[in-house]
Amino acid sequence: SQQGEEDPQALSIQEGENATMNCSYKTSINNLQWYRQNSGRGLVHLILIRSNEREKHSGRLRVTLDTSKKSSSLLITASRAADTASYFCATDAKDYKLSFGAGTTVTVRA
Amino acid sequence: ETGVTQSPTHLIKTRGQQVTLRCSSQSGHNTVSWYQQALGQGPQFIFQYYREEENGRGNFPPRFSGLQFPNYSSELNVNALELDDSALYLCASSPAPGSLNNEQFFGPGTRLTVL
Numbered sequence: 001s002q003q004g005e006e007d008p009q010a011l012s013i014q015e016g017e018n019a020t021m022n023c024s025y026k027t028s029i030n031n032l033q034w035y036r037q038n039s040g041r042g043l044v045h046l047i048l049i050r051s052n053e054r055e056k057h058s059g060r061l062r063v064t065l066d067t068s069k070k071s072s073s074l075l076i077t078a079s080r081a082a083d084t085a086s087y088f089c090a091t092d093a094k095d096y097k098l099s100f101g102a103g104t105t106v107t108v109r110a
Numbered sequence: 111e112t113g114v115t116q117s118p119t120h121l122i123k124t125r126g127q128q129v130t131l132r133c134s135s136q137s138g139h140n141t142v143s144w145y146q147q148a149l150g151q152g153p154q155f156i157f158q159y160y161r162e163e164e165n166g167r168g169n170f171p172p173r174f175s176g177l178q179f180p181n182y183s184s185e186l187n188v189n190a191l192e193l194d195d196s197a198l199y200l201c202a203s204s205p206a207p208g209s210l211n212n213e214q215f216f217g218p219g220t221r222l223t224v225l
Binding site: 004033035040041042043044045048088090097098099100101102103 | 114143145149150151152153154155158166168198200202213214215216217218219221
């Protein structure tokens with residue numbers, strides 16, 4: 001079973017628009033990470049937010065974390081065609097494994 | 111700095127056969143984790159190896175086994191293949207297990223098809 005659940009499952013936006021996706025999880029975590037995957041290939045780490053942090057920025061990415069609601073959001077601003085990919089949240093519950101959600105598929109239209 | 115590499119890229123096997131997948135960890139990383147990603151799903155943790163010993167296992171049967179070598183490269187072996195084993199198998203390396211960040215660096219994956 002998956003720890004995290006992303007919402008929506010799929011998202012289609014115009015180039016230049018912002019894309020927002022959400023992740024909910026079930027158990028207490030040490031940190032939460034977001035990864036990107038292009039066309040069923042390897043995952044690329046985007047950003048990590050620790051359980052004692054509420055917001056983090058990296059370039060055009062903004063991540064929020066609400067541990068009371070067990071949820072996180074990833075915002076991609078000024079989207080580009082190259083942002084077309086699947087995005088996964090992964091939780092780290094102080095053990096040795098990452099637990100991934102099923103992902104959000106983002107399509108950026110030119 | 112060399113990233114995580116996996117071989118082969120693609121593999122086709124038939125039910126009942128055995129398969130070995132290989133992974134070379136990123137330079138300086140002593141921990142390797144394996145994940146199975148079925149089509150349309152997120153990766154599922156199989157197991158992790160640290161300094162040549164299994165350091166945690168997910169909900170996979172014993173026919174999934176692994177090895178880690180002194181140079182920290184790793185193998186995933188699957189015996190008695192089943193149709194449901196068809197998936198993308200991802201290897202990820204990290205500097206140490208349970209480190210503060212636990213950021214994992216993924217290889218490109220091996221696509222296994224079981225007929």
